[in-house]
Amino acid sequence: MDDPDSRVVSEVRRTADAIGSMEVRGAATIADAAAAALRAQAEQSDATTAADLRAELRAAARTLDDTRPTAVSLPNALRYVLFDLDGETVEAVRDAAVRRATEFCERLEHAQTDLGRVGANRLRDGDTVMTHCHSTDVLACVEAAVAQGKSLSAVVKETRPRMQGHITARELAALGVDVTLVVDSAARRYLNDVDHVLVGADSIAADGSVINKIGTSGLAVNARDRGTPVVCAAQTIKLHPGTLTGHTVDIEMREESEVIDPETAATLGDVRVANPAFDVTPPRYVDAIVTERGQYPPESIVVLMRELFGEATAEPWVEK
Numbered sequence: 001m002d003d004p005d006s007r008v009v010s011e012v013r014r015t016a017d018a019i020g021s022m023e024v025r026g027a028a029t030i031a032d033a034a035a036a037a038l039r040a041q042a043e044q045s046d047a048t049t050a051a052d053l054r055a056e057l058r059a060a061a062r063t064l065d066d067t068r069p070t071a072v073s074l075p076n077a078l079r080y081v082l083f084d085l086d087g088e089t090v091e092a093v094r095d096a097a098v099r100r101a102t103e104f105c106e107r108l109e110h111a112q113t114d115l116g117r118v119g120a121n122r123l124r125d126g127d128t129v130m131t132h133c134h135s136t137d138v139l140a141c142v143e144a145a146v147a148q149g150k151s152l153s154a155v156v157k158e159t160r161p162r163m164q165g166h167i168t169a170r171e172l173a174a175l176g177v178d179v180t181l182v183v184d185s186a187a188r189r190y191l192n193d194v195d196h197v198l199v200g201a202d203s204i205a206a207d208g209s210v211i212n213k214i215g216t217s218g219l220a221v222n223a224r225d226r227g228t229p230v231v232c233a234a235q236t237i238k239l240h241p242g243t244l245t246g247h248t249v250d251i252e253m254r255e256e257s258e259v260i261d262p263e264t265a266a267t268l269g270d271v272r273v274a275n276p277a278f279d280v281t282p283p284r285y286v287d288a289i290v291t292e293r294g295q296y297p298p299e300s301i302v303v304l305m306r307e308l309f310g311e312a313t314a315e316p317w318v319e320k
């Protein structure tokens with residue numbers, strides 16, 4: 001067979017480009033798109049042997065995995081779809097991949113709904129939350145609380161440099177939440193007025209650290225100083241199995257041009273621009289991690305991780 005990389009279908013390449021350019025963004029949305037892309041690879045492949053189709057699916061998974069490094073939901077999605085493709089015919093492998101991908105996307109949706117119900121229990125009628133970036137898991141909590149008849153307000157950080165706070169503000173306002181948008185540096189000023197800081201996660205490490213949009217850790221430290229509880233809404237797809245065996249989470253560095261346009265940068269002289277996309281909030285600054293399986297103090301998340309992953313962190317798209 002020719003090089004399996006050359007047989008990756010255009011839908012997979014388009015999805016990979018969309019994830020890399022952040023047209024598709026946010027950990028859960030990325031996972032959903034990646035699973036759907038693998039399904040497309042299985043459906044559209046013209047491989048003639050089961051081994052060829054498996055090699056193609058692995059190549060597609062590598063293409064998707066090479067896009068953004070921090071959200072573990074992406075490799076977790078790929079791992080889920082490629083878990084058990086041992087069939088002896090093309091049809092058997094195709095059916096298994098399509099079934100696993102479909103199942104993954106359905107589970108993701110249900111998990112978010114269940115997580116929303118768990119998170120909503122923390123929110124009381126009349127509460128104000130502060131958000132950072134845009135997280136569909138956070139939105140699910142607020143949406144469930146609103147569905148329970150609670151009236152909520154939100155202070156929304158705009159989240160430089162990509163301004164995902166604008167998406168959050170729009171979506172919360174559409175739910176009927178009373179929204180105040182603030183610049184990131186105004187967050188501390190408003191922490192006395194809020195009842196909860198509510199953030200999402202791209203990865204959760206075995207020690208309970210929360211890896212989320214840059215600025216989360218500073219917000220959490222300030223919240224602790226003010227006595228405001230910090231809650232992280234994260235489906236179990238955000239649990240990072242590699243951290244069980246001591247690996248750290250790779251923090252994505254993005255383009256300078258997201259921070260400052262090249263013309264303005266040129267007027268500054270010899271200045272370097274750094275643009276880390278995520279940071280690590282240590283568990284001592286996080287009060288609870290809300291998952292679809294209930295709420296956990298960050299220090300006990302490792303128990304759930306062992307239950308879900310065992311000690312196995314094999315990556316089936318890496319050729320052995």
Ligand SMILES: O=C(COP(=O)(O)O)[C@H](O)[C@H](O)COP(=O)(O)O
Pocket residue numbers: 025026027028029071132133134135136137138164199200201202212213277
């Ligand atoms: O940090 C971000 C998004 O960063 P980016 O915009 O760089 O992808 C979100 O808080 C998490 O991904 C969780 O999102 P969700 O709850 O939707 O999975």
